[in-house]
Every structure is written in C-alpha cells, then in structure tokens.
Amino acid sequence: MNRNDFPMLMQDIVYFDNGATTLKPNSVIEGICDYYSNYSSNAHRGDYKLSLKASKEYESVREKVKEFINAKDKDEIVFTSGATESLNMIINGYFKYNLNKEDEVLITKSEHASNILPWYELENEMGIKVKYIPLTENHTVTLDNVKNSITDKTKVISIAHVTNVIGDLRPIKEIIKYAHKKGILVVIDGAQSVGHTKIDVQNLDIDFLAFSAHKMLGPTGVGVLYGKYDLLDKLKPFKYGGGMNISFISPKEIEYKELPYKLEAGTQNIAGVIGFGKAIDYINNIGIDNIEEYCLELRKYIINGLKKLKNINVYNENVEGSTIAFNIDNVFAQDTAIYLDKYNICVRSGSHCAKKLEDELGIKNTCRISIYFYNTKEDADRLIEALDNDKILEESLGV
Amino acid sequence: MFKLDSNLKRTLILGNYEKPFHKGLLKDKTYISGNKNNSSCIDNFDIELKIEDGIIKDIRFDGEACAIATSSMSISIGKLIGKTKEEALNIIENYEKMINEEKYDETLLEELMAYEDIYKQPARKKCATLGILGIKDLINKSK
Numbered sequence: 001m002n003r004n005d006f007p008m009l010m011q012d013i014v015y016f017d018n019g020a021t022t023l024k025p026n027s028v029i030e031g032i033c034d035y036y037s038n039y040s041s042n043a044h045r046g047d048y049k050l051s052l053k054a055s056k057e058y059e060s061v062r063e064k065v066k067e068f069i070n071a072k073d074k075d076e077i078v079f080t081s082g083a084t085e086s087l088n089m090i091i092n093g094y095f096k097y098n099l100n101k102e103d104e105v106l107i108t109k110s111e112h113a114s115n116i117l118p119w120y121e122l123e124n125e126m127g128i129k130v131k132y133i134p135l136t137e138n139h140t141v142t143l144d145n146v147k148n149s150i151t152d153k154t155k156v157i158s159i160a161h162v163t164n165v166i167g168d169l170r171p172i173k174e175i176i177k178y179a180h181k182k183g184i185l186v187v188i189d190g191a192q193s194v195g196h197t198k199i200d201v202q203n204l205d206i207d208f209l210a211f212s213a214h215k216m217l218g219p220t221g222v223g224v225l226y227g228k229y230d231l232l233d234k235l236k237p238f239k240y241g242g243g244m245n246i247s248f249i250s251p252k253e254i255e256y257k258e259l260p261y262k263l264e265a266g267t268q269n270i271a272g273v274i275g276f277g278k279a280i281d282y283i284n285n286i287g288i289d290n291i292e293e294y295c296l297e298l299r300k301y302i303i304n305g306l307k308k309l310k311n312i313n314v315y316n317e318n319v320e321g322s323t324i325a326f327n328i329d330n331v332f333a334q335d336t337a338i339y340l341d342k343y344n345i346c347v348r349s350g351s352h353c354a355k356k357l358e359d360e361l362g363i364k365n366t367c368r369i370s371i372y373f374y375n376t377k378e379d380a381d382r383l384i385e386a387l388d389n390d391k392i393l394e395e396s397l398g399v
Numbered sequence: 400m401f402k403l404d405s406n407l408k409r410t411l412i413l414g415n416y417e418k419p420f421h422k423g424l425l426k427d428k429t430y431i432s433g434n435k436n437n438s439s440c441i442d443n444f445d446i447e448l449k450i451e452d453g454i455i456k457d458i459r460f461d462g463e464a465c466a467i468a469t470s471s472m473s474i475s476i477g478k479l480i481g482k483t484k485e486e487a488l489n490i491i492e493n494y495e496k497m498i499n500e501e502k503y504d505e506t507l508l509e510e511l512m513a514y515e516d517i518y519k520q521p522a523r524k525k526c527a528t529l530g531i532l533g534i535k536d537l538i539n540k541s542k
Contacts, residue, residue, distance in 0.1 A: 334465040399408040
C-alpha cells in the first residue's frame with residue numbers, strides 16, 4: 001500500500017472519517033474513467049463489441065464479490081445503490097411477505113438507522129414487533145443476551161456485524177448457529193465490516209448480507225445485497241422495468257429473469273460497479289487480514305495516546321472495530337469536530353445515524369474517529385497533539 | 400460605531416454558552432412554543448415565546464447545541480425581550496444580513512456583533528442563526 005495511490009491524501013489532511021466513507025485509490029478512479037472514456041455503453045443490451053466489454057467487466061465484478069465474501073454462487077450477488085437499499089430490499093421484499101402480525105424481529109439499539117427504520121415501518125404497516133437485544137455495559141452483544149431475547153415469536157435477527165459508533169464486532173457465527181437451530185433467519189448489516197475483516201458467508205452461514213462499496217475504497221452509489229439463493233429467489237422485486245424481464249404480454253402473462261437480474265431493473269451503475277471491482281482488487285492485494293491487523297494496531301496506538309490526555313472520555317476502549325467514540329470534557333461534540341477541522345483533521349460528530357444508541361450511552365452526541373489502513377501513526381500523533389489542549393472550546397469558536 | 404474585539408467576542412460567547420440566559424422551559428399556556436433544529440447537524444432547540452400587546456415579554460429555550468448555537472440563542476433572547484414585534488423582526492433581519500455578508504445596520508445588533516466573523520466558517524452559519532430564526536418563526540406564528 002502506498003499513500004500516493006490516494007489523490008485525496010496528497011492534500012494536507014488527516015482523514016479519520018472512514019466509517020462515513022473511505023477515500024478512493026487511483027485504480028478505482030481510473031477504472032471508472034476508463035469505462036466512460038473507452039467503452040461507455042449499456043451492459044447486457046448491445047450486440048456490439050463495446051457493450052459486450054461493458055457487460056463482461058460488470059459481470060466480472062459480480063464474480064469478484066462472490067469470491068470476496070465466498071458466496072456459493074455468483075447469482076447470489078445483487079448490485080444495489082448501497083447497504084441502505086440492500087437492507088430495504090431484504091426487509092420490504094422478503095420479510096414483508098414472510099412475516100405475520102405479532103412476529104418478532106430482534107435488533108439492537110446501536111444499529112444504524114437503515115437497520116431500524118425499515119423494521120419500524122413494517123411494524124406500523126403489518127403489526128410485527130421490533131424487540132431489542134439488551135447490550136452489555138460495554139455496549140456489546142453476547143450470545144447469552146441473544147438467547148435470552150428469543151421468544152417463540154422471534155422470526156428474524158437483524159444486526160450489524162460491526163456497529164458504526166461503538167465498533168464492536170458481534171459474535172455472528174455463534175448467533176447464527178443458535179438462531180438457525182430455532183428456525184430464525186439472520187440479516188447482517190456488513191457496512192462497517194466488509195472491507196475491514198474477513199467475511200465468509202458460507203462459513204458464517206449468513207442468510208442475508210448488506211454492504212456498501214464506498215466504505216471499502218469503492219465509489220458511492222454501489223452496494224451489494226447477498227442472500228442465500230433460495231431465500232433471495234423469494235425476494236419480491238421492488239423495481240420493475242427493463243433488464244429484469246423476459247416477456248410481458250398482459251398482467252397475467254409476465255415472465256421475469258432469473259437471479260440476480262430480476263432484482264436489477266433498469267440500467268445499473270455500470271461505472272460504479274466497475275470501480276468497485278478495482279477496489280476489491282486493491283484490498284485483495286493488501287490482504288484483508290493485514291488490513292484488520294493494521295487497523296487494530298493503529299487503534300490501540302491512538303487509544304494509548306488519547307488516554308494520556310486529561311480531558312477526554314472514550315466510550316469504547318476495548319472493541320475490535322476501527323472506531324473510537326469520544327468526547328472532550330465540557331465541549332460539545334460538534335465544537336470538537338470543528339476545532340479539529342482547523343487542523344485539517346476530519347472526524348465526525350453527532351449521533352452517527354444511530355439515534356437509539358442514546359438510550360444506551362446516556363449521551364446523544366459523540367465525536368467519532370474511524371480508521372482505515374491508509375491512516376498512519378503520524379495522523380494519530382497530529383490528532384492527539386491537537387486534542388492535547390485545554391482551550392479547545394475557545395479555539396473552536398473561530399472568533 | 401459599536402465594535403467588539405476578539406477577546407470580548409470570545410468572552411461573550413463562552414459566557415453565554417456556559418451560563419445561557421433563560422434556559423429551561425416554563426410550559427406555561429400563555430406562551431407559544433416551537434422546535435427548531437438543524438437537520439444537517441445535531442443542534443436542537445425547543446423555544447417558548449410570550450407576546451403581549453405586540454411586545455415580546457419573554458423568551459425561553461432548552462435543548463442541546465454547540466457553543467455558537469447556544470450562545471447566540473442566549474444573546475438573542477437578551478436582545479429581543481422588551482422589543483415590539485416589528486423592532487424584533489428588524490433586528491433579526493439585520494442579523495441575518497450580517498451572517499450572510501450583506502449590508503446591515505450595526506447599531507441595531509450590539510452584542511450580536513460577536514458573530515460578525517462567522518461567515519468565515521460556512522459550517523457555522525446555521526449554528527449562529529438557528530436560535531434567532533426559531534424565535535422569528537414564533538413571532539410570525541403569533542401574528
């Protein structure tokens with residue numbers, strides 16, 4: 001890995017907002033430009049060489065994603081606009097038709113809005129019940145807590161693999177194994193984990209998985225919906241149109257394509273998917289295990305530095321993910337983030353789309369540092385040095 | 400002309416952030432109330448306003464917000480109580496003009512001039528106007 005591969009890193013910035021989105025290497029940017037400059041055409045449509053090349057490149061990414069998460073079949077990989085769309089498709093395309101009134105879904109209060117709101121809507125619409133798995137005092141999920149939350153009515157567990165504020169890695173293998181024994185399906189929000197840690201959907205036995213390209217070096221507007229073939233095949237499309245049908249004569253005489261195409265109506269984000277393929281190549285070249293190990297080590301380094309400061313409260317010291325949630329004493333999270341921006345240090349402040357987490361943490365807002373493999377100890381030092389200041393509030397004012 | 404140096408601006412802002420004026424709601428039925436929040440950040444205020452005979456008698460607020468939003472709310476409250484609706488709307492209009500780098504009447508704003516440099520931090524413009532625009536909404540609602 002070379003920081004020179006990332007044009008954004010040529011600026012004088014410390015980018016610690018990787019949980020929101022990651023920076024893109026040249027290979028991704030060039031892959032997108034190459035499509036637009038040299039073989040721009042629609043995929044799956046044309047009889048000419050350029051279109052065939054676009055189709056081939058697009059489909060080769062499906063194969064790469066399949067390999068990357070070790071799916072059984074490339075037809076289990078559906079391209080979407082991002083994890084949010086994937087989760088909405090899973091919930092509104094599958095569970096809406098396979099759950100009944102009073103059936104329960106188990107989530108947690110540290111989920112992202114995308115894994116809470118679609119379930120709330122389903123509760124309002126059809127009377128399912130959204131229940132919460134209690135978190136430990138360190139805001140994590142244990143198998144025991146899952147077991148204790150399951151009732152006869154529990155039909156689905158829908159949780160993040162790694163959460164976006166606390167950054168805890170859930171024991172999903174054990175949870176899924178137990179859930180399956182009870183006939184419960186498991187949806188995994190992989191937005192913060194795929195690209196950070198090895199995901200093997202067969203080994204983990206995941207039923208549905210959602211993740212986004214842009215949180216793993218890829219472009220925005222691309223995501224993946226993975227589902228086990230038999231489940232995915234029952235997912236009702238929410239978009240109908242070109243590219244997903246075989247024939248239509250009348251409302252009673254319609255034939256749709258097989259997976260994955262029946263879930264990819266309309267012209268897809270071809271350039272974005274091709275760019276995503278380059279992102280996967282880049283990650284594979286480094287090795288996902290190396291990325292995980294490096295991020296963990298850098299996280300420890302930052303935590304150790306932060307702990308030396310007198311004025312800081314870290315909420316998630318001992319977790320496996322790449323985020324650090326903190327506040328500076330008597331300084332509102334947003335003021336801290338604005339102060340750090342004066343030093344060109346990018347961190348996020350707020351509730352980070354996890355507004356139910358407030359019930360657990362007892363605080364609404366935090367600053368979040370989120371790490372990726374191009375961050376360095378120099379970045380960490382700049383951050384710690386900037387935070388080692390008892391006039392943060394005053395200096396954040398900009399007057 | 401009313402001029403504040405940087406030191407005084409900081410003192411005003413920090414003082415009003417740490418001990419905001421009229422923080423805490425009364426839930427009194429003679430007040431009208433409303434919420435004002437920034438969808439792009441985390442600032443969120445509940446506001447109460449009492450107007451009698453066209454004069455602002457009281458303003459209260461509560462909520463969580465950054466130093467700029469909280470302090471400007473506090474200073475605005477102090478500035479607007481006792482004014483007629485028309486005077487208050489005129490002050491608010493001039494304050495908005497200052498934040499948006501348009502020509503404005505400095506003599507009307509006094510302590511609110513603490514925010515005259517906020518335009519240099521575009522992300523803070525919304526913070527500096529959140530509270531006063533919440534008050535403006537309520538004044539207009541009272542018509």
